[in-house]
Amino acid sequence: MTAPEVNFSELSNKPVETVRKLQQSTSRSLRVHRRGAEDEDLLLTTVSRAEQVAEVASTTTKLFLALMEHDDRTRTLVTDVVPRAFPWVRFLPKEGVRQFVVELVETLEAADSLENPAPVAHLVAAWRSTAEVHADPELLAVLKRDGADSGAVPEPPAGDPGPGS
Structure with missing residues (x-):
């Protein structure tokens, strides 16, 4: 809709x-x-629609968290089915998928307590970027090479199309 x-x-x-x-x-x-x-x-x-959307997201998060805490089989099942919701996790190593699920659950809970979905969106975007690196063997090899870490790369200035544009 x-x-x-x-x-x-x-x-x-x-x-x-x-x-x-x-x-x-x-x-x-x-x-x-x-x-x-x-x-x-x-x-x-409308305020009522925004409240409904927030309530649905919160309820879904709480239900998901309760299922994850229920038993080990549920956690294993979620890890096994997460590629259905996030197909790009197939490029992550198995341990990366497990780590993504753990971080996702923790972040969903924390974000719900703040009533702010931004941390979840940020986490998903970060893991998706990681999967993109794993999907490109040449890029992965370059990033795995030993060398000095120059730290975080700053965001380009607003309106800057980047190199080659």
Whole structure:
């Protein structure tokens, strides 16, 4: 289910019509487009819908955590089926898959306690990047070579397309 879309100017110039579109939307949300290249689109939703989404995520997290704590067979099963939810884990070594599952469970619990999904999204993105390295034998070999670690690579400045662009 995708949210209907409006331009930011519609929200400003025709607020009553825009709210009507929001209320008629089956998702109870509207995507609000912003013009600037650095301006992220907005998602306008009702408070009740946002609370429902948060409650569903929290309930799912709590159920998943309870299952994981139940017994060793459940933890093994989750590790065995995680490639269905995250196909890219197939490129990780077996120990990496297990470590991802442990970190995912811990991060889900901590993020739920903060009511902030950002740490989970960050963790998944980091592990996906790790899987991408393991999927490329040449890159993996380069990164496994002995040599000086120069530390973390800083993010490129906003709007910088990077080398070769």
